[in-house]
Amino acid sequence: MDEGRGIGFQNAVPWHIPEDLKHFARLTTGQTVLMGRHTYESLPERYRPLPHRRNVVASRSLTQPPHPDVELCDSAEQFVLATRAGAGSDVGGKLWVIGGAEIYQATLPQWDQVQLTLVRGTHAADAYFPPFEEFFELKEEVDRGDYAFRRYSRRLAA
Numbered sequence: 001m002d003e004g005r006g007i008g009f010q011n012a013v014p015w016h017i018p019e020d021l022k023h024f025a026r027l028t029t030g031q032t033v034l035m036g037r038h039t040y041e042s043l044p045e046r047y048r049p050l051p052h053r054r055n056v057v058a059s060r061s062l063t064q065p066p067h068p069d070v071e072l073c074d075s076a077e078q079f080v081l082a083t084r085a086g087a088g089s090d091v092g093g094k095l096w097v098i099g100g101a102e103i104y105q106a107t108l109p110q111w112d113q114v115q116l117t118l119v120r121g122t123h124a125a126d127a128y129f130p131p132f133e134e135f136f137e138l139k140e141e142v143d144r145g146d147y148a149f150r151r152y153s154r155r156l157a158a
């Protein structure tokens with residue numbers, strides 16, 4: 001997100017930071033990614049489904065997966081809960097919720113950690129990252145000037 005919490009504009013990411021895309025790939029490759037239908041549709045055709053990852057798309061309107069290698073779920077919340085319940089036996093490894101705004105908002109209560117790239121400045125936006133800082137603690141930051149990689153963990157209940 002940027003400093004105005006923007007993450008998207010007209011179904012595209014408002015910036016292009018190759019290092020951030022590499023960071024995203026390093027974190028998620030070999031694991032499961034859950035995304036909303038809009039985010040799936042926003043991916044360039046050659047990157048969808050995202051390679052070397054189990055791709056799950058959340059939609060209440062689709063009746064068929066948008067691609068033979070994509071799984072469909074009709075409740076993002078239920079998908080996360082079911083994955084957590086099976087944790088340890090899941091061949092898909094970690095589950096990463098990769099947006100967009102609606103899916104972040106719906107699943108936030110289930111997150112264990114947040115891997116955030118904070119992009120300096122503000123951009124035209126119509127999709128925003130939900131407020132999460134109250135529930136999470138900043139554990140690590142790598143400052144790269146125009147952006148910073150941040151890792152947060154859920155705060156332990158008092």
Ligand SMILES: NC(=O)c1ccc[n+]([C@@H]2O[C@H](COP(=O)([O-])OP(=O)(O)OC[C@H]3O[C@@H](n4cnc5c(N)ncnc54)[C@H](OP(=O)(O)O)[C@@H]3O)[C@@H](O)[C@H]2O)c1
Pocket residue numbers: 001006007008009010011012013014035036037038039040042058059060061062073074075076077098099100101102103104106127
């Ligand atoms: N900066 C970043 O890192 C980043 C990352 C990801 C996305 N984005 C941006 O975010 C924007 C897209 O966000 P968005 O909020 O518009 O869309 P989204 O969250 O990607 O997808 C919304 C769609 O997901 C389905 N949905 C929503 N809640 C659901 C739930 N609880 N269970 C099951 N399905 C559910 C609905 O699909 P149906 O209409 O089919 O029912 C809804 O229309 C784009 O601009 C994209 O570029 C940015």
